[in-house]
Amino acid sequence: MAIQEYEGEAYQGAAVDDRPPLRSPGAPAFRLMVHPEQWEFIPEVGWLPHIKRMSLAPGVNGVAHAGRGGDTAARAQYIDQGFQILRYTDTEDGRSYMSKVSRTTSGQPLHHDRWHSFKQIGNSVMPVRDRDGYNAWRKRLVESKTIEAPDPDVLRAILSRKADNIRRTQAMQHIPEMKAKRAANQKTLDAASKAIK
Amino acid sequence: MTTVLHSNLEADLREADRIEGIVRTTLVDQADLFNVPGAIIYLGDVAGMGSDTARIPYASLDGSDAFTATAAENTAVATTALTDTSVTIAVVRHAIRRDISDLANLTSRGSGDIATARLVASMVGEYSKGRMNTLADSLDGFSATAGTTTVDMDVDDWYEAQITLQLASVTGPYFCALHPRQLSDFQTSLRAEGGAAQWQPATAAMLAIKGQGFAGSFNGVDVYVTSTVNLFNTSADRAGAMWGSGALGWKTGTPSFRPGVIATSPSPFLTVELQRPDATATDALIGHAYYGVGILEQARGVSIITDA
Numbered sequence: 189m190a191i192q193e194y195e196g197e198a199y200q201g202a203a204v205d206d207r208p209p210l211r212s213p214g215a216p217a218f219r220l221m222v223h224p225e226q227w228e229f230i231p232e233v234g235w236l237p238h239i240k241r242m243s244l245a246p247g248v249n250g251v252a253h254a255g256r257g258g259d260t261a262a263r264a265q266y267i268d269q270g271f272q273i274l275r276y277t278d279t280e281d282g283r284s285y286m287s288k289v290s291r292t293t294s295g296q297p298l299h300h301d302r303w304h305s306f307k308q309i310g311n312s313v314m315p316v317r318d319r320d321g322y323n324a325w326r327k328r329l330v331e332s333k334t335i336e337a338p339d340p341d342v343l344r345a346i347l348s349r350k351a352d353n354i355r356r357t358q359a360m361q362h363i364p365e366m367k368a369k370r371a372a373n374q375k376t377l378d379a380a381s382k383a384i385k
Numbered sequence: 386m387t388t389v390l391h392s393n394l395e396a397d398l399r400e401a402d403r404i405e406g407i408v409r410t411t412l413v414d415q416a417d418l419f420n421v422p423g424a425i426i427y428l429g430d431v432a433g434m435g436s437d438t439a440r441i442p443y444a445s446l447d448g449s450d451a452f453t454a455t456a457a458e459n460t461a462v463a464t465t466a467l468t469d470t471s472v473t474i475a476v477v478r479h480a481i482r483r484d485i486s487d488l489a490n491l492t493s494r495g496s497g498d499i500a501t502a503r504l505v506a507s508m509v510g511e512y513s514k515g516r517m518n519t520l521a522d523s524l525d526g527f528s529a530t531a532g533t534t535t536v537d538m539d540v541d542d543w544y545e546a547q548i549t550l551q552l553a554s555v556t557g558p559y560f561c562a563l564h565p566r567q568l569s570d571f572q573t574s575l576r577a578e579g580g581a582a583q584w585q586p587a588t589a590a591m592l593a594i595k596g597q598g599f600a601g602s603f604n605g606v607d608v609y610v611t612s613t614v615n616l617f618n619t620s621a622d623r624a625g626a627m628w629g630s631g632a633l634g635w636k637t638g639t640p641s642f643r644p645g646v647i648a649t650s651p652s653p654f655l656t657v658e659l660q661r662p663d664a665t666a667t668d669a670l671i672g673h674a675y676y677g678v679g680i681l682e683q684a685r686g687v688s689i690i691t692d693a
Contacts, residue, residue: 215615216522223528230534238530238690239618243522247677252438252475261438261473268470269528269683304619315620319535322619349548353541365577373541 210289210306211313214296216245219259220285221271222329227338227346229380235338236326242266242273278334279325343384350377407497410510416598416611417513418520419635424560424609425520426634426681431476432641438476439636441681444469474677476638479515481508487666501659501668508672509652514613516635516676521613523633523678524562524626527686531627534618538567538625538691539574540582546627546687547604553684555629559606564614564623567691568600575603617690625689632685638675 219242226238242262246253250262263273276284279302289298289306298306303322307314329335354373360366395401418424431437445468455462483504493500531546532538550559563571575584586601600610606627617624637654647659654676660669680686 226528226530228530228533240528240530240688241525241615241617241624243525245519245522246477247475247479247519248522249526249679250438250473250475250677253477256437256475261475265472266526271528301619304621315616317619317621319619319621349545350541352548353544356541356544360579363577363579366579369539369577 205291207291208308209291209293210298210308211311212289212292212298212306213294214292214298215300216243216248217286217288217299218243219263219276220274220301221266222274222335223271224336224339225270225342227343229346229376229383230323231376231379233323233327234383235343235380236323237329237335237338239326240271242271272335274329274334278329280328285325337385340384343380347377347380347384350380406494408499408503413510413514414598414612415510415513416609416613417517417596418560418562418598418609418611419513419516420596421560421599421607421609423558423630424633425678426631428474428634428636431636431638431675437638437675439474439677440471441474441634442469442471443682472679472681474634474636474679476636476675476677479512479519479674479676481511481515481672483508483670484662484667485670487668490668501670504670505649505651505657508655508657508670512652512655512672512674515674516678517611517613519676519678520562520633520635521611521615523680524686524688525615525617525624526680527626527628527632527688528683529687531687531689532622532691534690535621535692537570537574538563538689539571540578541574542689542691543571543603543627546689547606549687550627550629550685555685556631557605557629559627559629561606561608561625561627561689562614563600563608563610563625563689564693565610565612566693567614567623567625567689568608568610570691616693621693622690623693625691626686627689628686630685632680632682633678634681635676635678640673640675 221240221242222237223240226240227235228238229235242259243249244251244259250265251259252261266273274285276286279285283302285302287300287302289300292298303318303325305316307316330337350373354370354377357366357370361370391399428439428441431439449468450465485501485504490500496502529549531549532542547559572584582604584601584603587599592599595607598609598611600608602608614623614625616622639654640656642648649657651657655672655674657670657672660671662669
């Protein structure tokens with residue numbers, strides 16, 4: 189009989205991940221999507237696509253169990269509705285935009301986008317965000333032509349809705365907070381308007 | 386004479402502490418929008434339908450296309466093509482399992498304590514929570530969006546969402562599901578506003594009709610608050626939504642009871658099966674629920690994505 193060798197896994201010392209499981213109910217895997225009509229203006233960066241999430245949890249928006257076609261029908265449905273589904277590797281370094289924490293208190297893995305991590309302080313979990321990295325990725329999606337640049341008419345329609353809100357507060361300028369908010373919104377609107385190419 | 390003190394009695398004649406018989410529920414959000422009439426359309430059961438996946442068909446009927454005047458009284462009329470589309474809802478199994486030993490059962494102190502019956506009853510809440518999580522995942526899929534990432538929800542976002550629905554001629558009633566953070570930010574913004582529009586808080590009578598989670602109404606839209614609303618955009622935001630009736634739907638699957646299977650149904654569409662795993666002296670309680678939730682018509686809803 190051949191000799192079998194077993195190498196046990198380390199259970200003490202530096203090699204062991206002795207952190208307790210992350211306090212989280214977990215979150216299902218997802219794909220990220222964009223829609224050509226959905227954009228937002230971030231003053232420091234410019235016009236960026238709204239990122240939408242397609243949950244891969246079975247039972248959600250047509251997603252079936254893996255053995256029953258998984259998200260194939262659901263993806264077709266979203267594409268039919270005008271969405272563009274981003275590939276996991278549509279990133280600058282080719283590393284997936286989705287990350288996963290496997291060890292959680294619920295036993296369910298926590299899927300999240302790669303631009304944030306988690307810090308457990310006592311019984312609370314605080315997300316640590318990389319907003320600049322996330323916005324830079326969104327900007328690069330357009331610059332790299334992964335997604336189409338926004339249509340100027342779409343952006344003008346978005347600004348028209350924002351302008352409605354500024355007009356709505358016309359009669360509230362006697363309230364200092366509303367006056368300040370109105371001025372800030374007007375400034376953002378002007379910058380967003382100028383940024384339309 | 387030595388006084389009989391409680392402290393001297395402890396251990397043999399008195400207990401140092403005693404666990405109360407009624408086990409209370411830890412803080413939990415029990416909002417369930419599936420109980421709100423019209424909010425999520427029930428599309429029936431797949432039992433006996435030949436598939437676990439339903440295709441919901443839509444066609445341009447009943448006024449989607451209109452009569453037009455002819456050029457002359459004897460002009461030949463061309464055919465108007467019917468526009469059609471469909472959405473699919475996959476009904477899948479959702480489940481939870483609890484195991485409890487006979488010894489744990491026999492030492493239970495009554496109906497309020499942990500025992501098989503209490504665990505079965507608890508599955509109603511667990512089923513409800515799972516269903517709400519599925520709904521929250523579905524809400525992420527609306528294409529139209531109001532709000533700005535990392536910016537607190539304010540009254541402007543509200544009007545942007547509501548106007549988007551009105552411009553699309555979405556018929557009411559409108560419903561809005563927000564995370565507690567979004568509702569709190571919205572109410573803060575509202576306090577600074579002037580004008581006639583007012584927040585109408587939930588009254589006891591309204592809560593009795595609309596159930597837990599109903600927070601109040603604004604501008605004719607009922608607002609429900611639920612912590613199941615998902616995080617978004619590097620967890621910086623929450624993705625609530627406003628929608629008109631008909632935007633969302635759900636379908637179920639209900640297994641029939643089989644002879645010899647010990648099962649109960651403490652809530653519609655929920656089956657709890659009792660098993661006795663071999664030689665373990667335990668009850669295995671398996672709750673099953675078959676359902677799928679989906680967006681039926683994109684134009685009838687708007688995501689509200691604002692700061693978390």
